[in-house]
Amino acid sequence: MKILNEYLCLEKMKDFKQLFLSRGECKIYKRNELFVRKGQTNHFMGFVHSGAFCCFDHRQDGKEQIIGFSFDNDFVTHYPSFLHQTQSLINIKSIKDSEVYVLPYREIRDFFYKDEENLIFSKHLAEALFAEAYECLISIYCDTAEERYIKLIRTYPDLLSLITLKELADLIMVAPETLSRIRKKISLLQGS
Template sequence: MNRFNRYADRLDVSLLKPLFTERGERRVYGRGEPFLTAGSVPRFVAFVESGVFRYTCLDGRGNEHVVGYAFPDEYVCDYRSFICGTAAVVDIRAVAESVSYLLPCTELERYWESGIEGQRLGRRVAEELFAITYDRLLDFYCKTPEEHYLNLIDRYPGLVDVIPLKELASFIGVTPETVSHIRRKLSSKRKS
């Protein structure tokens, strides 16, 4: 099955899981509890054992936008802030009760530098995250809202069961009404 975050399909990050589960601290997050708040410098990267984390940011008018998610067997981190050592521009919060293994950023950096395999995996992670970001940028300019929605649902069919319509709309950059319209249109096409 496809994962929401494509890096999890295209990379063998199984080497990292034991690093997190053996050296990391197991932590349970309640619904709405922050993993990282905008303005703070990340100290941890986490492996998500269960639950979902939502990434949001505010625009200049104070409107919140959903910009990402992390699901089970994926990793949660503001990667840009992690690699640059700068304050986060996103909030990352648990959508529901979520269990993760927190690993200090310094531990992960030590792993990247521990040998050729660590360096190679670190480079591949950076390349995949760049590719995902680039693809999303191109999609924003070149695809219709309906194409965005269909791509998302094709990639992660169970998403509509986990994420409310309002958040799904925010993630693809449209209003909830637009998503409702797309759903009605697709439903009527299936009936025809």
């Protein structure tokens, strides 16, 4: 399966992961336990050794709106809050029991500023995160729900083994019933 968060392919990412594994504090998050709470400053970043996390906010009707996910061998944080040490705009919770290696802001900042190579890596990381967010924004404005679903499943065919259909529907911003109709339509088209 293609990596969900493509920034993980950056050169030097191996060193960054190793920093978490060697110096991070191993924490266990139970299902539905918050990693980041909206309105609070995010002082930590985590490397997901095993498990899964969901980034979300609440809409005006009170329902959760899923924004993204972090799975095994990925990082979990609200990056803008972490980077600028400001209040988080979203919540992040574990969607299954998860083992995470956590490092505080200061230690990661020190890693980034250790030398020019690490500073360049931090710049590339921020650029990659921005590019992913921007591509997502364009898709929300320009693609239909069906197109968003098809792109997601073609790019990440194993995604449905990691999240529920309800979570997938929320991610592409449709009701679960609409996703069912989209899946049925695609299935009928593939069968003919």
